[in-house]
Amino acid sequence: MTLTAPLNPHLAPVTVPDPDALAHVQRLCDLTDPYTSGPAEEELFAAAMAESHAWHRERSPFFRDLHTATASGDPAAPYGAPLVHANFFKRHEVLSIPREDVHLHLTSSGTTGQKSQMFFDEWTIRSAQRMVARIFERNGWITPDQPVNYLLYSYEPARDLKLGTSFTDNYLCDFAPARRVEYALRNTGGGHEFDPFGCIAALRRFAEDDAPVRILGFPAFLWFTLERMRAMGLPPLRLPEDSLIILGGGWKGHTDQQIGKHELYARVTEQLGIPSERIRDTFGSVEHCIPYIECSHHNLHAPVWSRVFIRSTRTLEPLPYGEKGYLHLVSPYITSVPAQSVVMGDLASLHPGEECGCELETPWFTIHGRAGVSRNKSCAVAAAELMKGMS
Numbered sequence: 282m283t284l285t286a287p288l289n290p291h292l293a294p295v296t297v298p299d300p301d302a303l304a305h306v307q308r309l310c311d312l313t314d315p316y317t318s319g320p321a322e323e324e325l326f327a328a329a330m331a332e333s334h335a336w337h338r339e340r341s342p343f344f345r346d347l348h349t350a351t352a353s354g355d356p357a358a359p360y361g362a363p364l365v366h367a368n369f370f371k372r373h374e375v376l377s378i379p380r381e382d383v384h385l386h387l388t389s390s391g392t393t394g395q396k397s398q399m400f401f402d403e404w405t406i407r408s409a410q411r412m413v414a415r416i417f418e419r420n421g422w423i424t425p426d427q428p429v430n431y432l433l434y435s436y437e438p439a440r441d442l443k444l445g446t447s448f449t450d451n452y453l454c455d456f457a458p459a460r461r462v463e464y465a466l467r468n469t470g471g472g473h474e475f476d477p478f479g480c481i482a483a484l485r486r487f488a489e490d491d492a493p494v495r496i497l498g499f500p501a502f503l504w505f506t507l508e509r510m511r512a513m514g515l516p517p518l519r520l521p522e523d524s525l526i527i528l529g530g531g532w533k534g535h536t537d538q539q540i541g542k543h544e545l546y547a548r549v550t551e552q553l554g555i556p557s558e559r560i561r562d563t564f565g566s567v568e569h570c571i572p573y574i575e576c577s578h579h580n581l582h583a584p585v586w587s588r589v590f591i592r593s594t595r596t597l598e599p600l601p602y603g604e605k606g607y608l609h610l611v612s613p614y615i616t617s618v619p620a621q622s623v624v625m626g627d628l629a630s631l632h633p634g635e636e637c638g639c640e641l642e643t644p645w646f647t648i649h650g651r652a653g654v655s656r657n658k659s660c661a662v663a664a665a666e667l668m669k670g671m672s
Contacts (some may be wrong), residue, residue, distance in 0.1 A: 282514045282610040284421060286521050287621065290414070290455065291390065291407070291411050291413070291414040291452075291455065292411060292414045292418065294311075295310075295403075295404060295407040295408055295411060295412075296404065297310075297404050297444075297616065298378075298382075298402065298404055298616055299336075300528065301335075301338060302335070303329075303332050303336060303616070304329040304330060304332070305325060305329040305331075305332050305613075306329045306332050306613050306614065306616075308325060308329070309325050309326060309329040309586060309613065309614075309657070310408050310411070310412070310586060310614055312585050312586070313415060314415075314585065315415045315419055315584045315585060315586075316414070316419075316582060316584060316585060316642065316643050317585050317643045318585065318634075318642055318643050321505060322585055325664070326585075326588065327360055328388070329613040330360035330361070330362060330611070330613045330621070331360075331361070332613065332620075333613035333615075333616075334348060334361060334620045335378065336361070336616060337619040337621070338451070340377040340378065341375060341376070341377045341619045343373075343375045344375075344377070344619035345409060346368075347365070347619075348361075348363055350363075351363035351364075354581060355590050357388075357600070358622075359588065359590060359611060360588070360610050360611060360622075362621060362622030363622060364592070364600040364609065364622060364624050365619065365620065365622060365623055365624065366623070366624045366626075367566065367568045367569075367623050367624065367625050367626060368626065370398060370399060370568050370618075370620065371398075373670075374398050374400070374567040375618060375619060376400055376447065376617065376618060377617060377618060377619055378400075378402050378616065378617050380453060382402050382617075383400045383401070383402065383617070384401055384402050384403040384405075384406060385400075385401040385406050386398070386399070386400055386401075387399050387401070387567050388567065396427055399567045399568060399618060399620070400617050400618055401570075401617050401618075402616055404616055404617075405570075405614065405615050405616055405617045406570070408614050409571065409614065410452060412571060412572050412584065412586055412614075413453070413574075414456070416572055416574050416584065417456050417640075418553045420574075422456060422457075422525060423456045424457045425456070425457070425458065426590070427457055427458075427492075427493065427523070428457065428458045428459065428460040429457045429458070429459065429460060429464065429492055429493045429494060429495045429524075429525075430459075430460050430461045430462075430483075430486075430487045430490060430492050430493070430494045430495070431454055431459055431461065431462040431494075431496075431497065431537065432465070432480060432483050432484065432487070432494065432495075432496045432497075433451070433454075433462065433463070433464050433465065433494050433496075433498050434465040434466075434480075434496065434497065434498025434499045434500075434502040434503055435451075435464065435465065435466060435497065435498040435499065435530075436464070436466045436468070436473050436475065437464035437466060437467050437468040438451065440469070448662035453495075453497050454495075454497075457493075457495065460490070460492050461464065461483075461487075462484075463479065463480070463483040464476075465477075465480050465498065465499075465502050465506075466502075467479065470534070473572050475502065475505075477505060477506055477509045478509075480502070480506045480669050481506060481509060481510055481515070482514075484506070484510075484520070484553065485515075485518065485519055486505075487520060487521075488518040488519060488520055488521075489539075490521065491521055492521060493520075493521050493522065493524045493525065494520045494521060494524040494525075494548040495524065495525050495526075495527070496524075496525075496526040497526075497527050497529075498529065498530065499528070499529070499530040500528040500530070500542075500562070501530075501539075503528065503545070504540065504545055505524070507548050507549070507552050507553075510552060511545075511552070517551060517552045517554065517599075518552065518553050518554060518632070519553075519554035520553050520554050520555055523559075524553075524554075524555050525555075525559050525561075526549060526555055526559065526560045526561070527561055527563060527574070528560070528561070528562045528563065529559070529562070529563040529564070529565060529667065540581045542562055542579065543579075546560045546579075546670070549624045557579075558577050561574055561575040561579070562575050562579070562581075563575065563581075564581050564648060566623075566625065568620055568623050568625075568652065569610045569612065569620060569623045569625070570583065570614075571586055571610065571612050571614065572584065573646075576637065576639040576640075576641050576645070577639055578637050578638055578639045580632075580637045580639070580645040580646075580647070581645050581646050581647070581648075582634065582637070582639075582641045582643045582644070582645040583643045583644055583645070583646070584643070585643070586612055586614055587610060587611060587612040588610075588611045588612070589608070589609070589610060589611075589631055589644060589646050590609040590610075590611065590631070591604060591605070591606040591607065591629060591630060591631045591646075592607040592608075592609045593606050593607075594604050594606055594607055594628070597624075600631075602630075602631055602632055602633055602644075603630055603631075603632065604630060605628050605629065605630045605649055606629070606630075607624050607625065607626075607627070607628065607629075608624070608625040608628070608629040608648070609622070609624050609625070609645065610622075610623050610625065611623075626646070626650065626651055627648050627649075627650070627651060628649040628650050629646045629647060629648050630646065630647050630649065631644055631645075631646045632644060632646065632647070652665070
């Protein structure tokens, strides 16, 4: 299948719903350097958060009550941002815009389990897309004159498919023109099926082509493909120079087979010939669409448009650098849903920028796994279920 798409539309200007009420939000999201930091950026971020709170207080009764209750109960809350757990959006649809202004509706989970229902106005989704484009631009990954072959370890598009991971992976194809696109999770008409042999065949074809390869999606499926290649006794491939791997979605639901990312990266280099600096993991969620993309040292730095905190699993108090707790993500970019301060179900630790050793100065975080056991399923959980019985 050959795809054609408009190249790099996501760096174009985009305007907040109300330029007077959200002037600082506009200025913050217009910053072009994803990792700039300093007193001026901090002052701008705080002002943008104040505008975001005012916006949602006026439009969401839920947030108005929550913010009023929190204002006196947690004066130490960063930027006055009350905590909302990501699971809240699995049970409630809470909007700060009229239904007719919903530009995009995405869900967080697969075919079963509770789903976060997230609604985006045009500003919110385009602003988030532009952030991704800024990071890709900074890394030199926007190549409008260089066609690439894509192998997407995600869901082949299907009618009414609203999964956030599928939307994201297809969107990432906008940054380089597609010569060929292959999907690991094939649409069968009644669902999706993982096709390891199709992935192997695609990689072997791509290795004979002169176009770089971009592999996007769930790391578990990439690992499973490498394992199958080794079991079949296939020799290592050498994908063309400038090939790139952007992973996302984690190993949720398949932790019994999870390996360390550095082991995975080493196997990718060994079997596909892609160097470690061209392999990057990401973190993101449908509840908080700010992009967190690994640096060249493989750490997830906070971009200028967000702030990251770690919260105690017992008291929800903020924790210092290095300690593990709930991941708490804050950003004023979202105007469609009061999700500007979301506590995730992930356990993480935060570290100062200088401990990374790369050129970026913003703090970075490490994900240590999911907190607790739940029946709620993410996209990665549902995808992992497709792998059962295949290894």
